[in-house]
Amino acid sequence: MAMIMNKCTSVKLARKLSHPCCFSSDLFSLTANIRPLYPSTAKSFEFPALLLTFLNHYSVSPFHLNNANVHFTFDFNSFYVSFIDNSTHKTHLNQIHAHLLASGLQDCGFLITKLINVSCNLGEIRYARKVFDEFPDPDVFLWNAIIRGYSMHNMFGDVIEMYSMMQMAGVSLDCFTFPYVLKACSGLLALEMGWRVHGQIFRHGFELDVFVQNSLVAMYAKCSQIRHARMVFDGLYDRTIVTWTSIISGYAQNGEPIEALRIFSQMRQSNVKPDWIALVSVLRAFTDVEDLEQGKSVHGCVIKMGLEYEPDLLISLTAMYAKCGQVTVARSFFNQMKLPNLILWNAMISGYAKNGYAEEAVGLFCEMIGKNLSVDSITVRSAILACAQVGSLELARWMDDYIMRSEYRDDVFVNTALIDMYAKCGSLDFARIIFDRTLQKDVVVWSAMIVGYGLHGRGREAIDLYHAMKQSGVCPNDVTFVGLLMACNHSGLIEEGWELFHRMKDYDIEPRHQHYACVVDLLGRAGCLSQAYDFIMNMPIEPGVSVWGALLSACKIYRHVTLGEYAAEQLFSLDPYNTGHYVQLSNLYASVRLWDCVAKVRVLMKEKGLSKDLGYSLIEVNGKLQAFRVGDKSHPRYKEISVELERLEKRLMEAGFVPHTDSVFHDLNYEETEEILCNHSERLAIAYGLISTPPGTTLRIIKNLRACVNCHSATKFISKLVSREIVVRDANRFHHFKDGVCSCGDYW
DNA sequence: GTAGGGTTAG
Numbered sequence: 201m202a203m204i205m206n207k208c209t210s211v212k213l214a215r216k217l218s219h220p221c222c223f224s225s226d227l228f229s230l231t232a233n234i235r236p237l238y239p240s241t242a243k244s245f246e247f248p249a250l251l252l253t254f255l256n257h258y259s260v261s262p263f264h265l266n267n268a269n270v271h272f273t274f275d276f277n278s279f280y281v282s283f284i285d286n287s288t289h290k291t292h293l294n295q296i297h298a299h300l301l302a303s304g305l306q307d308c309g310f311l312i313t314k315l316i317n318v319s320c321n322l323g324e325i326r327y328a329r330k331v332f333d334e335f336p337d338p339d340v341f342l343w344n345a346i347i348r349g350y351s352m353h354n355m356f357g358d359v360i361e362m363y364s365m366m367q368m369a370g371v372s373l374d375c376f377t378f379p380y381v382l383k384a385c386s387g388l389l390a391l392e393m394g395w396r397v398h399g400q401i402f403r404h405g406f407e408l409d410v411f412v413q414n415s416l417v418a419m420y421a422k423c424s425q426i427r428h429a430r431m432v433f434d435g436l437y438d439r440t441i442v443t444w445t446s447i448i449s450g451y452a453q454n455g456e457p458i459e460a461l462r463i464f465s466q467m468r469q470s471n472v473k474p475d476w477i478a479l480v481s482v483l484r485a486f487t488d489v490e491d492l493e494q495g496k497s498v499h500g501c502v503i504k505m506g507l508e509y510e511p512d513l514l515i516s517l518t519a520m521y522a523k524c525g526q527v528t529v530a531r532s533f534f535n536q537m538k539l540p541n542l543i544l545w546n547a548m549i550s551g552y553a554k555n556g557y558a559e560e561a562v563g564l565f566c567e568m569i570g571k572n573l574s575v576d577s578i579t580v581r582s583a584i585l586a587c588a589q590v591g592s593l594e595l596a597r598w599m600d601d602y603i604m605r606s607e608y609r610d611d612v613f614v615n616t617a618l619i620d621m622y623a624k625c626g627s628l629d630f631a632r633i634i635f636d637r638t639l640q641k642d643v644v645v646w647s648a649m650i651v652g653y654g655l656h657g658r659g660r661e662a663i664d665l666y667h668a669m670k671q672s673g674v675c676p677n678d679v680t681f682v683g684l685l686m687a688c689n690h691s692g693l694i695e696e697g698w699e700l701f702h703r704m705k706d707y708d709i710e711p712r713h714q715h716y717a718c719v720v721d722l723l724g725r726a727g728c729l730s731q732a733y734d735f736i737m738n739m740p741i742e743p744g745v746s747v748w749g750a751l752l753s754a755c756k757i758y759r760h761v762t763l764g765e766y767a768a769e770q771l772f773s774l775d776p777y778n779t780g781h782y783v784q785l786s787n788l789y790a791s792v793r794l795w796d797c798v799a800k801v802r803v804l805m806k807e808k809g810l811s812k813d814l815g816y817s818l819i820e821v822n823g824k825l826q827a828f829r830v831g832d833k834s835h836p837r838y839k840e841i842s843v844e845l846e847r848l849e850k851r852l853m854e855a856g857f858v859p860h861t862d863s864v865f866h867d868l869n870y871e872e873t874e875e876i877l878c879n880h881s882e883r884l885a886i887a888y889g890l891i892s893t894p895p896g897t898t899l900r901i902i903k904n905l906r907a908c909v910n911c912h913s914a915t916k917f918i919s920k921l922v923s924r925e926i927v928v929r930d931a932n933r934f935h936h937f938k939d940g941v942c943s944c945g946d947y948w
Numbered sequence: 949g950t951a952g953g954g955t956t957a958g
Contacts, residue, residue: 379950414951445952480953546955578956617957
């Protein structure tokens, strides 16, 4: 049998028929079984020969054949006609039309409506339109048929056009017309048109039709008019599960998941039983708020209702678990789906990317390309985000190259992601190239570039770009200011940062935690610790982790123990299981040689079951990332690395480098300390980079933790000794080491 | 012949 199958159609049919996870084979056997039924059954029809042609060619459904009134009730629903060889559609339709003409039935509105419906179902929308145009005086059924055709193929502009023409022709609309037209308004986000249609609905007296009203709720919700959707919803006495689902998903789509969930519980109280689409909508709301526990309870509900094999629920569950960080659980749902589905893959890739499983995300993306699966803008954006996290410039180049050859090269969202990616992979130059070639830059594009400069401590350029942005008529937003403040902070532009912070109110932007944290950082950097403390005390919002963290960092740099202890106390109560805070406090104690206190912090961590995060560094050599841990001897070239390390050590000593022992977490004796220091992962990566690349090559290193004082200082020396630029991405920012100086100005 | 859902950059 010729099989040109519409994926979506086959899924719908399979849903009606059998276990969804193995639909393809069931579908085949079912079609095979019922085919032989036709010839014998068909003989008993009294209907004209052309309708037999219809049935034989365009229907594989046995369901209607046993019906005594078959010639008036048979069904040409889209999913029953999707098995026909595409190339013969046109011929068959032509034959049928010819039969109609020959039988003098060309004016039979009923048959022509059927012909139009079948043509639309087969995707022959232009043919349908031709048949429609040739019909002398179309009635409302015929108009609805052609409008339905355009609607089912998402040709919304044509829907609206036909709707206007229908009114001009003086045909009165019925309650079937409006849902198609409203769907078109939603699809086009044509709110004005939606308003007008709403007026028509009133005038035609369809304000009680539940289909029309449900469509109105959905239309307003899709056009971001959730308040209006709510007004229609509140005015409805007769609410079906579709009504409830429309308003629930409307709130979720408009960024109000909490309200969506509140209405869901209201729905449950009204004893309306959710169906699978309602559950999908509710899952989305819990996914948005990343509420794993509630998400799990919906999962329980899905199982209770026996819907756990519903493919679209599997997708929603995958998305929910993935976004809530349960990527392994998500992956098991992902693996259950045998047929490729773009949204499922997107959910898995973005879930991986969002939760730090960057390699898995990139891997899946490559798998998609390898398998020739179609991707969309969401797929590439998630993949770009993952590349940004990996940090490899080579991978970033590959991704950029892929985008340049794709249909997304002018997509402003994709380009924003690319700018961010290049900035995080260490190349502002490439980021700038993308930025410069992006037309119609919105505030997000500008902010991404400003944040990029900020990340690399290029404060002046960030501020210049900010002025250029304003000049081009784009208004800054809160993210722009995060970028600017970060840029000032990372490059020591203390007064400029302070001034910019106060400019925020000119744009009615309420500072958030990140902005306050940047200011505390700025003050801290300038050594104004008591001002920083006063600033925190006068904040209009409750200071959070980022703010106290900034203060603790400053206290560590300036060795201010009492204030540091206070900041640490706040951090421990707000964020008790974050190892970083304990390490910072311990490093503060170590810097003033308060070894007893260092030990106390260690005990505190032990009590909480925490251990210091293992440091590692990655270095990219010839497009490959190599990982090194502290004291790592496992590398195949360890012998050479170790020789290089010793050589470096010697040269460092000769150049007058003195190790800073206080960056070691434990109280060790001097020799051991020094040995561990030069075995820090960063140094291993540098040594490997030096022996693996030609002289003068920039070394690019990615660390999982913040730079330690000792490595930072040693790396400055090394950059001068070996005449190399060394670019290090630590957990917070970039350090560009060159000629013995670091771009961070020794404050990070 | 009609209505509702899932993936989304800084």
